[in-house]
Amino acid sequence: MRKKCLIVRGGWEGHNPIGATNLFIPTLESAGFDLDIEDTPEVYADAPTMSGYDLVVQCLSMVSATVDEVDGLRNAVAAGTGLAGWHGGIVDSFRASSDYLQLMGAQFAAHPQEAVNRGRLDVEPYREYTVGITQAGSEHPITRDMQDFDICTEQYWVLTDGLNEVLADCSLVPGPGDEWHRPVTMPVAWTRRWGAGRIFATSLGHTVETLSDPRVRPLIERGMLWAAR
Template identity: 50%
Template sequence: MKDALVVRGGWDGHHPVEATELFIPYLREHGYDVQVTDSNQIYADSDRMGRVDLIVQSVTMSSISREACQGLRAAVEAGTGLVGWHGGIADSYRNDSDYLQLIGGQFATHPGKEPSLRHGDETDNYLPYTVEFTEEGSTHPITAGLEDFALETEQYWVLHDSLIDILATTTHPTRPWHPWHRPIVSPAVWTRSWGAGRIVVATPGHSVDILEHPTVRTIIERGMLWATRA
């Protein structure tokens, strides 16, 4: 059996329990022994991490100890896969530069609606947008055969480096109420090789219904299998 570790917590607005519960049955059906924890301090346990084949992380706007971060980095470098979605991986520990380097992309913002249409809740940041697969994404095992798709939810603006392999993008257009002057393309799905390990990030996933979207769910499920230690 493969050994999977689900680490969840942080900001409750991303529903870390409900979101990860969507994917635990899939892992078990595919022969994974799954352990679930609400503490990232498990990353500091080198004996435990040495046996983990896949980490699924859903932890938003939290903090991580130096020992835990270094343990996570060491595990991935040694071959452990790391997969997550939305803020659960792209905005987990924004104050830790070593974590940001490991992931290769960091949430910066999600642009909002026209001001007169805002109601003071999370839907103020729900915009219609399209996720478009790249040429590399058209043949990658995670995204091959999938078609561009539309969502209405938070559209992540991501700061990233050139070491990521971008499988899908999304474009932030210019709008009269936003201050930028030309469209901005952000990665929406990417992978990253780190030592012997593989990392997969999907930025859609603010709410459970978005994770249940057939294409989003397929990307995450395929991503978990692909990232697992070979």
């Protein structure tokens, strides 16, 4: 019996929600999922429909949701529907909803830009940093055989809680002009249990190019499949 996956995509076009999610559609279809695609979170409020999904892949950056929509998503995950996503599509969604933030256990706070370029919109806030697999990650099926790697992309400052199991992290090292006085460890990929459901998220994925990176794409593909019911 084939499984069902809901892809919800939209919001800020800078994250290319259509191109980003299209990248993973062949993987999901090959894994035996029938797909439905929505461009708003309205479907989350439809409990009978949501109960039929084994996985929700969310790519909604800088959007809002109603109380009923957030409640519907929370209830579906608690009942066993998996939730997975990347970058701003999952940790910069529904900022005004404390219930969503509790569900995710993580929120985008900043992607610090080098002081010399601060405030410039024509320069991406990219940093070179190392993604390190944690001890928990070395034992987890998503990241068990993955190695540390260097990458140059947005480095997310993420606010998180202790319920998350961090599979990969990074050090956000202060440079000249930065306000924080010592390196801060930030999660890069993590899982979370919510009721009977599983959640996978990663801060990587600012562009389709980053998502296509041979170190990043398998991380997300495995994360989605792990999260699914």
